[in-house]
Amino acid sequence: xxxxxxxxxxxxxxxxxxxxxxxxxxxxxxxxxxxxxxxxxxxxxxxxxxxxxxxxxxxxxxxxxxxxxxxxxxxxxxxxxxxxxxxxxxxxxxxxxxxxxxxxxxxxxxxxxxxxxxxxxxxxxxxxxxxxxxxxxxxxxxxxxxxxxxxxxxxxxxxxxxxxxxxxxxxxxxxxxxxxxxxxxxxxxxxxxxxxxxxxxxxxxxxxxxxxxxxxxxxxxxxxxxxxxxxxxxxxxxxxxxxxxxxxxxxxxxxxxxxxxxxxxxxxxxxxxxxxxxxxxxxxxxxxxxxxxxxxxxxxxxxxxxxxxxxxxxxxxxxxxxxxxxxxxxxxxxxxxxxxxxxxxxxxxxxxxxxxxxxxxxxxxxxxxxxxxxxxxxxxxxxxxxxxxxxxxxxxxxxxxxxxxxxxxxxxxxxxxxxxxxxxxxxxxxxxxxxxxxxxxxxxxxxxxxxxxxxxxxxxxxxxxxxxxxxxxxxxxxxxxxxxxxxx
Amino acid sequence: xxxxxxxxxxxxxxxxxxxxxxxxxxxxxxxxxxxxxxxxxxxxxxxxxxxxxxxxxxxxxxxxxxxxxxxxxxxxxxxxxxxxxxxxxxxxxxxxxxxxxxxxxxxxxxxxxxxxxxxx
Numbered sequence: 001x002x003x004x005x006x007x008x009x010x011x012x013x014x015x016x017x018x019x020x021x022x023x024x025x026x027x028x029x030x031x032x033x034x035x036x037x038x039x040x041x042x043x044x045x046x047x048x049x050x051x052x053x054x055x056x057x058x059x060x061x062x063x064x065x066x067x068x069x070x071x072x073x074x075x076x077x078x079x080x081x082x083x084x085x086x087x088x089x090x091x092x093x094x095x096x097x098x099x100x101x102x103x104x105x106x107x108x109x110x111x112x113x114x115x116x117x118x119x120x121x122x123x124x125x126x127x128x129x130x131x132x133x134x135x136x137x138x139x140x141x142x143x144x145x146x147x148x149x150x151x152x153x154x155x156x157x158x159x160x161x162x163x164x165x166x167x168x169x170x171x172x173x174x175x176x177x178x179x180x181x182x183x184x185x186x187x188x189x190x191x192x193x194x195x196x197x198x199x200x201x202x203x204x205x206x207x208x209x210x211x212x213x214x215x216x217x218x219x220x221x222x223x224x225x226x227x228x229x230x231x232x233x234x235x236x237x238x239x240x241x242x243x244x245x246x247x248x249x250x251x252x253x254x255x256x257x258x259x260x261x262x263x264x265x266x267x268x269x270x271x272x273x274x275x276x277x278x279x280x281x282x283x284x285x286x287x288x289x290x291x292x293x294x295x296x297x298x299x300x301x302x303x304x305x306x307x308x309x310x311x312x313x314x315x316x317x318x319x320x321x322x323x324x325x326x327x328x329x330x331x332x333x334x335x336x337x338x339x340x341x342x343x344x345x346x347x348x349x350x351x352x353x354x355x356x357x358x359x360x361x362x363x364x365x366x367x368x369x370x371x372x373x374x375x376x377x378x379x380x381x382x383x384x385x386x387x388x389x390x391x392x393x394x395x396x397x398x399x400x401x402x403x404x405x406x407x408x409x410x411x412x413x414x415x416x417x418x419x420x421x422x423x424x425x426x427x428x429x430x431x432x433x434x435x436x437x438x439x440x441x442x443x444x445x446x447x448x449x450x451x452x453x454x455x456x457x458x459x460x461x462x463x464x465x466x467x468x469x470x471x472x473x474x475x476x477x478x479x480x481x482x483x484x485x486x487x488x
Numbered sequence: 489x490x491x492x493x494x495x496x497x498x499x500x501x502x503x504x505x506x507x508x509x510x511x512x513x514x515x516x517x518x519x520x521x522x523x524x525x526x527x528x529x530x531x532x533x534x535x536x537x538x539x540x541x542x543x544x545x546x547x548x549x550x551x552x553x554x555x556x557x558x559x560x561x562x563x564x565x566x567x568x569x570x571x572x573x574x575x576x577x578x579x580x581x582x583x584x585x586x587x588x589x590x591x592x593x594x595x596x597x598x599x600x601x602x603x604x605x606x607x608x
Contacts, residue, residue, distance in 0.1 A: 021565070024563060024565070025515075025516065025539070025564070025565045026539065028515065028516075028517065028558065028562050028563065028564045028565070029516055029517045029535070029539075031562065032517045032558070032560065032562070033517065033535075035560065054534070054535050055534070055535045055536045056534040056535065056536035056537065057536060058536060060536075061536040061537075061539050061540060064539075064540045064543070065539060065540070065543055068540070068543040068544065068546075068547050069543070071547065072546070072547050
């Protein structure tokens, strides 16, 4: 960038005034003209009139001049501003290079604090802010009693109760569920050499239809398959890739589970991770349809998941559930079990169920990393303050050479902005590594973990944090500069 | 004067201003005098129109301006060619010469068009 010509600096001593400049210029013209005419023998009055006649529309010219002058002034001011900023940045790099220890430590501290913030924000964003990975996921509700001490047994329903509820409820497009009591590696995949453990989940036949999950291959369970004598299964995408080497012709083939041949009817999409949503930490390999007829005497075994009709609210669902509950038997064989579920059918948005337990701890965690960032910022603020004291002489010299207080404060802000930008960049790198690592931790019992990623929102958050930190910890020393400047 | 002529005049005035400044900085009044004198009073311009042209050229970065004192010791704004201005002048002069030569050639034609051109 070319330096400002000297006259431009001079012109600013009294502040720029395009209108006055234009006026001066035109007055000079007219006066000189009058002088020339008088010298040629005109009377001064006649000379003035002649000069104005020759000039033409003075007022119009003046207006044009003011307009162009103001435009140029604005541009000059902008150029000066950018030239000064560029100078500040260059100067910042120079001073930081002179003190590499300080620069490295500040950037590292900031990177850790900002990285932690981005990582936690991404988790919070995935778990609390983003919707569940299902179409129209707001329609999905989880229906269960209020949480009690007895755990899953009190959070599930009997086969009879499930059917009554499904038939009598009016607010749902579909009601489904799954067998809640499944243990990991409950099956053995046989018939392929060494038996291999596998985890199979039994779901109500229309489970995937209600969640609106589209199969990657093959088809979901049909009504016949849900009840029929021929055992069928859907494979999870990960299992299909791992155990069957992504066999493109797997649909229709039979696999042997515990010695029983089961036909694979389809493969679920990669985006569907049952464990991530319903059973954090669990990996599920395959799904089979749950035959309710075999489960009638097993007590509470199924969970309830419903998809509300468009426009229906959770409050309406609660009213509806309260209407249905008195007509539900625990077991239709025993009439005295009628109405056992009164008050125990509470629909909540599925999202709340999945993340609800974590909500408070996540927000606490978020606040904690926010506090860490604040502490890091304040610490750096102190470091900068100490540096500013050490640099008092430099500032005094700059002030004596004509740097305004605003300019010095801007310089300090620029230094902290450069530091925090570098810190944010490094922190983002750390956060990406952390997030990628976390997303591949199947064993960490956090829901939705596999969909963890750094996205545009996280990046926006990063920028926000960087600027915020820079301002906070740059402004404090700058403020104290102003005060010391005032006192001295 | 209709707009087309005005535009033409404006472009011409720009190049005349650039040319007037080739020998060194001048204020606006001196520029009008110089143009009038050099054209033997053939180019009479309304003196006011000079200034918008000057300011436009300054805004484009073809001219630089500086306040100084005139020969009659008044505060005056002096204009000076920038490097860009000098380049622009060379370019304009070349274009002008080519244009003028072409026009002159056509206007000074003394022979009737060739027969085959008449047919076409």
